[in-house]
Structure formats: C-alpha cells, structure tokens
Amino acid sequence: MITFFSDQQALHRDVKEVLSGELVPSFEVAQRTDIVLKAIETRGLGPVMAPAQFDTDAVLTVHDPDYVAFLRGAWDEWHALFPDTTQAMPYCFPARGFRSICPAHIEGRLGYYSADLTAAIMAGTWEAVWASVECALSGQQQIIAGEKSVFSLCRPPGHHAGRDQMGGYCYLNNAAIAAQAYRDSGCLRVAILDVDYHHGNGTQSIFYDRADVLFTSIHADPAWDYPHYLGYQDEIGVGDGKGYNLNLPLRLNSTWADYEPALLAALERIAVFQPDVLVVSLGLDSYEHDPISSFKLDAEKYTFMGQRIAELGLPTQFVFEGGYAVDALGTNTVNVLEGFQQY
Ligand SMILES: [Zn+2]
Numbered sequence: 001m002i003t004f005f006s007d008q009q010a011l012h013r014d015v016k017e018v019l020s021g022e023l024v025p026s027f028e029v030a031q032r033t034d035i036v037l038k039a040i041e042t043r044g045l046g047p048v049m050a051p052a053q054f055d056t057d058a059v060l061t062v063h064d065p066d067y068v069a070f071l072r073g074a075w076d077e078w079h080a081l082f083p084d085t086t087q088a089m090p091y092c093f094p095a096r097g098f099r100s101i102c103p104a105h106i107e108g109r110l111g112y113y114s115a116d117l118t119a120a121i122m123a124g125t126w127e128a129v130w131a132s133v134e135c136a137l138s139g140q141q142q143i144i145a146g147e148k149s150v151f152s153l154c155r156p157p158g159h160h161a162g163r164d165q166m167g168g169y170c171y172l173n174n175a176a177i178a179a180q181a182y183r184d185s186g187c188l189r190v191a192i193l194d195v196d197y198h199h200g201n202g203t204q205s206i207f208y209d210r211a212d213v214l215f216t217s218i219h220a221d222p223a224w225d226y227p228h229y230l231g232y233q234d235e236i237g238v239g240d241g242k243g244y245n246l247n248l249p250l251r252l253n254s255t256w257a258d259y260e261p262a263l264l265a266a267l268e269r270i271a272v273f274q275p276d277v278l279v280v281s282l283g284l285d286s287y288e289h290d291p292i293s294s295f296k297l298d299a300e301k302y303t304f305m306g307q308r309i310a311e312l313g314l315p316t317q318f319v320f321e322g323g324y325a326v327d328a329l330g331t332n333t334v335n336v337l338e339g340f341q342q343y
Contacts, residue, residue, distance in 0.1 A: 001149050004151070010030040027291060036329055062163065089110065090114045136174035139317050157169055162205045178279050187277050201231060267308060307342070
C-alpha cells in the first residue's frame with residue numbers, strides 16, 4: 001500500500017491548546033507522523049511518496065473561499081499586530097445572541113472561523129495544512145488510477161473542519177476534500193467511514209444535505225465528550241441527504257464488544273449504499289491508552305478493524321485523523337492497514 005506524506009507537515013508544531021482550563025502543549029504533535037512512518041518502514045507496508053502539488057481551487061467545492069483565504073493569511077496578519085506571540089488564537093465567538101458576521105479585526109475573524117480553543121495558527125500552519133490536503137488529493141488520484149487501497153498520512157487532521165470552520169486540531173477537511181474529488185472524477189456514490197473516537201462533525205456538516213456522499217461514524221457519545229454539540233444518533237441528514245448520515249455514538253469506556261456491532265452496522269449501511277469508493281477517516285484514539293479518550297480497544301482489534309473494512313471489497317482510501325497515544329500509534333495504524341491488505 002502506498003503512503004503519501006510530506007515533510008512540510010511538520011512545520012505545524014509546538015502548538016498549545018486550552019484543555020481543562022489550562023493552556024497546555026497540544027496532544028496533536030508532529031511526532032505522531034514520525035512514529036507512523038517508522039512503523040510503515042519497519043513492517044514493510046509499502047513505499048512512502050511525497051504528494052503532488054495542487055492549487056487551492058481544488059478545495060473550494062468543500063471549503064468557503066473566504067475561509068481558505070483567511071487560513072492562508074491569518075498568521076502574517078496576526079504576527080504583524082502581535083510580534084512577540086507564537087500562536088494566534090481567538091478569545092471571543094459568535095455564540096447565541098450575537099450576529100453571525102465576520103468582523104474586520106483578525107481577533108474577530110479567528111473567533112468567527114473557530115469552533116473552540118484547540119486549533120491555534122502559527123508560522124508554518126498553512127504550509128502544513130496544505131501539504132496535508134495534498135496527501136489526501138494524491139491518494140485520491142492513486143485510487144482513480146486503479147490502486148485498490150492507499151494511505152494518506154494527513155497531519156494536521158481534518159474531520160472536525162467544516163466548510164468555514166476550524167477546531168479540534170483540524171483546519172481543512174482532508175477526507176471530505178478527497179470524497180468530493182471522487183465525485184468530481186466521475187464516481188457516482190462515495191461512502192465515508194469515520195472510526196475516530198470523536199464525531200467527525202465537520203465531515204457530517206459538509207455532506208449533511210447530500211445523498212451522493214454517505215457519512216457513517218462510530219464515536220463517543222457527544223453528550224459526554226468532544227465535540228459535544230453534534231454527533232447524536234437522531235442526526236440522519238436533511239433534504240436530499242435524509243437517510244445518508246449514520247451516527248453510532250457509544251458510551252464512554254466502550255470495549256470491542258460494544259464497538260464491533262457498531263462497526264458491522266456501519267459497514268452494512270455502506271454495503272447497501274453500493275458506493276464506488278470508500279474513504280476511511282482513520283483515527284486511532286479509540287485505543288485503550290489514548291490520553292484524551294475513553295474507549296478500550298487494544299492493538300489486536302485494529303487488525304480486526306482492517307479486515308472487517310476489507311470485506312466490503314471496495315477501493316479504499318485511508319485518511320489519517322486523530323490518535324494521541326504516540327508510542328502505540330505506529331503499531332495501531334499499521335495494524336489496520338495490514339489487516340485490510342491481508343484480507
Ligand atoms: Zn479524535
């Protein structure tokens with residue numbers, strides 16, 4: 001299986017986030033991809049290739065052009081005003097009762113385009129975010145060219161990013177961009193399976209009113225974990241998209257005994273949909289020792305997960321999302337990919 005990765009992705013590093021009331025080093029660190037690359041090499045998964053270059057036009061069917069322009073220029077604008085700081089972060093949001101307008105000042109626009117305090121922008125963020133998108137698009141092109149499977153080792157991750165919103169370590173939605181690219185390449189139906197511990201709120205919102213892209217997600221009950229305000233079972237899509245959004249929230253501390261039936265239900269829905277291609281938002285934070293999550297999957301279960309996904313028999317693009325138990329991240333990621341290949 002080919003992996004796409006760019007060294008540029010490490011330019012977004014040493015970020016801080018607000019967690020439990022404190023400004024702390026982000027769990028989303030550059031070392032995450034280092035350890036995955038090492039496992040890919042050690043276990044001989046296949047070649048690691050640099051992505052092709054793409055123009056920003058490639059994402060404008062998924063993301064709002066004003067938002068993309070904001071992301072691209074935010075650091076320079078912030079740094080000119082606050083030269084002694086290392087990252088740009090909002091402190092004010094258009095919450096209930098405010099008007100949903102985009103202000104002129106960079107602080108106002110940061111709040112307008114942010115969902116939370118976990119997606120700071122710094123020098124190098126845009127270059128990393130764009131390289132991550134290029135890994136997603138290069139993977140998509142490989143599948144269109146006839147590969148059965150591909151791994152886009154995207155970082156920063158993407159599934160919390162909405163059409164015009166960043167949050168949850170995500171800026172541009174790599175999986176959604178790939179899914180749309182399949183549609184633009186002539187695929188009639190695209191399925192997305194999101195196995196990250198957290199609900200893929202950005203991906204859901206992008207395709208919520210569409211019947212051509214099925215979104216399925218297994219995640220922690222948002223009543224008790226991030227992103228809290230989306231990801232409930234009664235969100236089934238709207239308009240043409242009604243019936244094409246499947247949320248399978250699980251209780252905190254769920255084990256494989258809870259997880260496997262949900263996975264099989266998602267796969268069954270995908271099989272009925274008869275897509276041309278599958279995009280897997282591959283988060284590994286369902287792992288038992290993940291520092292910010294509560295599920296109890298051990299390393300072996302990721303091999304089972306890969307095997308179950310392979311049973312669909314679909315061309316499949318894996319897109320890297322979360323997973324913060326860095327020491328185990330390489331093993332768990334490659335377990336899924338090997339499980340898929342060995343089936
Ligand atoms: Zn996650």
